[in-house]
Amino acid sequence: MSPRARPSRSPRPEEPVRQEDLRPLNLELVFRHILAAGQPISRTELAAATGLTRPTITRITEELLAGRLITETGLARNGRAGRPRVGLTLSASGPAGLGLDIRADGLAACVVDLGGTVRHLAFTPFRYAGRAAADVLAQLAGMTRAAVRAGAAQDLDVVTVTLAAPGPVRDGVVRSAPALGWRHVEAGALLHEALRPLDLPVMVDNEATLAALGELYAGDDSLGDFVYVSGGLGIGAGIVLDGRLMRGARGWSGELGHTVIEHDGLPCPCGARGCLQSYASLPAILGGEPAPAGLTPDVAVTSRAEAGDPATLAALDRAGTALGIGLANALNILDLDIVLLGGSFSLLASWLTGNVEAEIGRRVLTAAWAPVTVRPALLGPDAAVIGAALTSVDQVRRQPSAWLTGGPRARLPSVS
Numbered sequence: 001m002s003p004r005a006r007p008s009r010s011p012r013p014e015e016p017v018r019q020e021d022l023r024p025l026n027l028e029l030v031f032r033h034i035l036a037a038g039q040p041i042s043r044t045e046l047a048a049a050t051g052l053t054r055p056t057i058t059r060i061t062e063e064l065l066a067g068r069l070i071t072e073t074g075l076a077r078n079g080r081a082g083r084p085r086v087g088l089t090l091s092a093s094g095p096a097g098l099g100l101d102i103r104a105d106g107l108a109a110c111v112v113d114l115g116g117t118v119r120h121l122a123f124t125p126f127r128y129a130g131r132a133a134a135d136v137l138a139q140l141a142g143m144t145r146a147a148v149r150a151g152a153a154q155d156l157d158v159v160t161v162t163l164a165a166p167g168p169v170r171d172g173v174v175r176s177a178p179a180l181g182w183r184h185v186e187a188g189a190l191l192h193e194a195l196r197p198l199d200l201p202v203m204v205d206n207e208a209t210l211a212a213l214g215e216l217y218a219g220d221d222s223l224g225d226f227v228y229v230s231g232g233l234g235i236g237a238g239i240v241l242d243g244r245l246m247r248g249a250r251g252w253s254g255e256l257g258h259t260v261i262e263h264d265g266l267p268c269p270c271g272a273r274g275c276l277q278s279y280a281s282l283p284a285i286l287g288g289e290p291a292p293a294g295l296t297p298d299v300a301v302t303s304r305a306e307a308g309d310p311a312t313l314a315a316l317d318r319a320g321t322a323l324g325i326g327l328a329n330a331l332n333i334l335d336l337d338i339v340l341l342g343g344s345f346s347l348l349a350s351w352l353t354g355n356v357e358a359e360i361g362r363r364v365l366t367a368a369w370a371p372v373t374v375r376p377a378l379l380g381p382d383a384a385v386i387g388a389a390l391t392s393v394d395q396v397r398r399q400p401s402a403w404l405t406g407g408p409r410a411r412l413p414s415v416s
């Protein structure tokens with residue numbers, strides 16, 4: 001192909017915006033204002049805030065009401081002239097998001113409504129040893145059906161399922177989850193198939209990434225630059241810079257568990273040696289032995305630690321030091337001021353935090369004058385499943401007009 005034949009890179013001439021293209025844009029504009037208001041807002045206030053005419057606001061709010069995206073509160077607000085006005089707010093029924101999480105101690109499912117309120121949260125203890133990926137996904141499919149039914153009973157329509165998986169994920173495929181023994185598991189397609197005849201879109205993402213999103217959503221404005229470190233069968237991290245997730249070039253950032261803390265150290269299921277995961281994950285804290293029958297790994301560790309078991313306390317001491325070294329490496333590169341201990345680490349924070357802080361203080365160059373806060377995640381072990389459910393419903397929050405027109409996905413069939 002000659003250079004002349006290459007497509008031109010010059011921008012296309014400006015084209016006027018057509019009237020039919022404006023409708024979804026205006027609808028999304030109005031919906032964003034209702035979302036951002038955080039409290040009931042009147043049609044008059046919407047007209048003032050958006051610059052749209054009152055008849056346009058009336059038409060759009062009728063559409064949003066009919067699609068169950070918003071509701072009239074009936075709460076009277078006083079307008080400028082002191083007249084009571086009907087408030088509009090996000091609907092507590094209608095579209096909802098469903099999240100699933102593969103945790104160290106079992107499987108979790110969550111449904112959130114459009115406003116992000118958790119409306120259903122379920123947990124099933126699960127032991128992964130000797131279980132195929134298909135077993136895990138079949139169990140998750142059962143929990144999904146139960147969650148869809150629980151949502152329907154509250155007049156909520158689940159629009160999408162998002163699965164949190166402990167490893168790097170792309171296009172619905174879990175590329176590697178050494179802690180589960182998974183390699184290249186097509187979790188999205190398998191779960192979608194296991195859900196039939198329910199035809200729900202399934203997304204899969206990294207659990208620490210989703211948990212960081214959950215924390216970002218639940219936290220206050222001070223939570224702008226932080227690392228969420230998730231402990232469990234493995235260790236992952238979600239990195240947020242300036243209020244945005246840092247996913248990396250291929251979406252695989254945050255594999256903190258496989259950063260090296262000891263050259264030629266303990267072997268890791270990933271094939272390398274000296275990975276943080278081999279010192280600070282739950283299996284490492286348990287000394288490589290399976291949790292006793294009937295106990296999940298984090299219950300086994302916390303109950304032994306609470307009972308003062310010397311071997312467990314020593315293992316937690318080592319784990320905290322290793323975690324502090326791994327985090328110090330990350331903090332020296334990224335300059336973050338908050339570390340959130342999440343997943344099972346949120347339950348073990350009282351035993352880990354001291355050593356993590358000590359290593360950060362010793363090893364992060366700027367720590368002497370720019371302290372780093374280390375604290376448990378706000379949402380505790382539920383951060384990832386709630387973050388997954390929020391990610392699911394966020395599709396509707398971002399593109400309300402797509403929900404109203406029935407695409408890109410169809411509404412749920414009725415579930416028996």
Ligand SMILES: [Zn+2]
Nearest residue numbers: 258268270275
């Ligand atoms: Zn490794």
